[in-house]
Amino acid sequence: MDVQFDFTGKNAVVFGGTTGINLAVADAFAAAGASVAVASRKQANVDAAVERLRAHGGKVSGFVCDVRDMDSVSEAFETVATQWGPVDVLVSGAAGNFLAEAAALSSNGFKVVVDIDLNGTFHVMRAGFEHLSPGASVINITAPQAWIPVRYQAHVCAAKAGVDQLTRVLALEWGSKGIRVNAIAPGPIAGTEGMARLSPNDPNGEGIKTIPLGRFGSKKEIADLALFLSSSAASYISGAVIPCDGGGSHESIRAVEEAGRVFAAR
Ligand code: HXC
Numbered sequence: 001m002d003v004q005f006d007f008t009g010k011n012a013v014v015f016g017g018t019t020g021i022n023l024a025v026a027d028a029f030a031a032a033g034a035s036v037a038v039a040s041r042k043q044a045n046v047d048a049a050v051e052r053l054r055a056h057g058g059k060v061s062g063f064v065c066d067v068r069d070m071d072s073v074s075e076a077f078e079t080v081a082t083q084w085g086p087v088d089v090l091v092s093g094a095a096g097n098f099l100a101e102a103a104a105l106s107s108n109g110f111k112v113v114v115d116i117d118l119n120g121t122f123h124v125m126r127a128g129f130e131h132l133s134p135g136a137s138v139i140n141i142t143a144p145q146a147w148i149p150v151r152y153q154a155h156v157c158a159a160k161a162g163v164d165q166l167t168r169v170l171a172l173e174w175g176s177k178g179i180r181v182n183a184i185a186p187g188p189i190a191g192t193e194g195m196a197r198l199s200p201n202d203p204n205g206e207g208i209k210t211i212p213l214g215r216f217g218s219k220k221e222i223a224d225l226a227l228f229l230s231s232s233a234a235s236y237i238s239g240a241v242i243p244c245d246g247g248g249s250h251e252s253i254r255a256v257e258e259a260g261r262v263f264a265a266r
């Protein structure tokens with residue numbers, strides 16, 4: 001039986017919530033009864049997401065907003081708080097990614113990803129703090145690249161490592177207010193822009209051999225974790241960076257073990 005979560009009467013805001021994994025997260029909160037606001041740069045993405053979320057029958061808002069611009073993030077929070085009241089669930093998931101060898105990456109190419117993923121997350125946290133309800137759940141969307149070095153991902157590895165530490169520090173600073181701050185690190189998720197960019201020849205992981213569970217994850221599996229983390233079932237979880245990756249982030253350790261076995265067998 002699927003676990004049921006009820007967020008009726010709660011307000012959720014999802015930055016970067018107009019497509020992909022983050023939209024699935026926003027959709028799950030709307031389906032669970034929350035009023036949901038989503039924000040991203042492109043009007044067309046915002047409009048399409050708002051239309052989809054409205055199908056659940058609750059209150060929905062959409063904001064055109066670039067997380068690199070603190071003022072546009074603040075404006076979105078001001079509007080939500082004025083119309084709906086304090087924010088109970090805050091998700092920061094806006095991100096940019098592309099494959100690029102570090103030696104060929106321009107200063108601006110490195111900076112753009114750090115600006116969106118890391119500085120953008122700080123802006124969302126900083127502007128959102130004063131609008132959070134006591135007991136709010138804050139979730140940052142990170143990636144295993146935060147702790148596993150991956151070729152052609154220097155910009156993302158650096159940015160997401162920063163997101164993880166920001167998560168832990170804010171859990172320390174905001175815990176006394178009852179606010180829990182956690183991060184979800186999705187492994188490769190099928191049907192996403194991220195995997196279309198990073199795994200263009202196999203974006204759904206049909207030939208994947210390096211994940212113990214033998215497949216890419218689904219957007220719903222990330223959304224389910226976000227619901228759990230924001231529920232009373234997770235009331236003592238804070239400062240955690242939780243991989244949701246089919247065990248895939250341990251594969252690099254297995255590679256080292258394998259190398260050890262080969263060495264021992266010489
Ligand atoms: C090298 C590149 C590049 C590429 C852009 N740049 N694409 N460099 N290879 N493929 C460089 C540009 O040349 C420029 O540097 C600088 O980056 C900024 O580029 P802009 O196009 O001006 O940036 P902008 O319009 O702000 O767009 C941001 C973006 C874009 C990140 C570059 O791709 C974007 O909007 N992405 C959002 C969607 C997305 O990426 N989704 C996937 C998230 S998945 P110069 O020097 O020329 O000025 C994800 C997965 C993580 O994060 C982990 C998975 C397991």
Ligand code: NAP
Pocket residue numbers: 015016017018019020021022039040041042043045046065066067068093094095096116120141142143144185186187188189190192193194195
């Ligand atoms: P996606 O569909 O491209 O989602 C990124 C979202 O962020 C979009 O809604 C985009 O909308 C928005 N966005 C981008 N730049 C922004 C900015 N400057 N300001 C505001 N919004 C911005 O990608 P996804 O693959 O679903 O990834 C979603 C999240 O999961 C990201 O944090 C990513 O790092 C993480 N993740 C993904 C995977 C995966 O397998 N896909 C794995 C690990 C982690 P606009 O273009 O309208 O701005």
